[in-house]
Amino acid sequence: MSKRKVEGRYDYDGMCKPVNGKPHWKEQETFSVSIFQWVKKSNGGLKKSKSVYRIHGRVEDAEAVYKRAEEVCTELDQGISIAPLKSETAR
Numbered sequence: 001m002s003k004r005k006v007e008g009r010y011d012y013d014g015m016c017k018p019v020n021g022k023p024h025w026k027e028q029e030t031f032s033v034s035i036f037q038w039v040k041k042s043n044g045g046l047k048k049s050k051s052v053y054r055i056h057g058r059v060e061d062a063e064a065v066y067k068r069a070e071e072v073c074t075e076l077d078q079g080i081s082i083a084p085l086k087s088e089t090a091r
Contacts, residue, residue, distance in 0.1 A: 007046060010037050010076040012055070012069040018062045032056040032087075033069050035076070053082055057090040065090040 004011040014033035016025075034051040041047045053072060057065035068090040072082065 010073040054087040
C-alpha cells in the first residue's frame with residue numbers, strides 16, 4: 001500500500017511501469033506514470049481521481065521518473081500549481 005494513500009493527497013501509478021528495472025514487455029522502451037488524487041468513495045473507502053498529470057520516461061531511467069513523480073506529488077500536496085502543463089518527460 002502506498003504511503004500516500006490518504007484522502008486528498010496526490011499519488012502516482014502506471015500500468016506498464018518497469019518491475020525491478022525490467023520492461024513490462026520485451027520491446028518496451030518508454031513508460032509513463034499518472035498522477036492522481038485520492039478521493040473518498042460513497043461507501044467510505046478511497047479511490048483514484050482522474051489523472052491530473054503524467055510523467056514519461058525511458059525504462060532504463062525509471063528511477064528518474066519515480067523521483068520526479070514524488071516531487072510533483074509533494075508540490076501538489078503543498079498547493080503549488082503545475083498549470084498549464086499536463087505532462088513532462090523526466091530526464
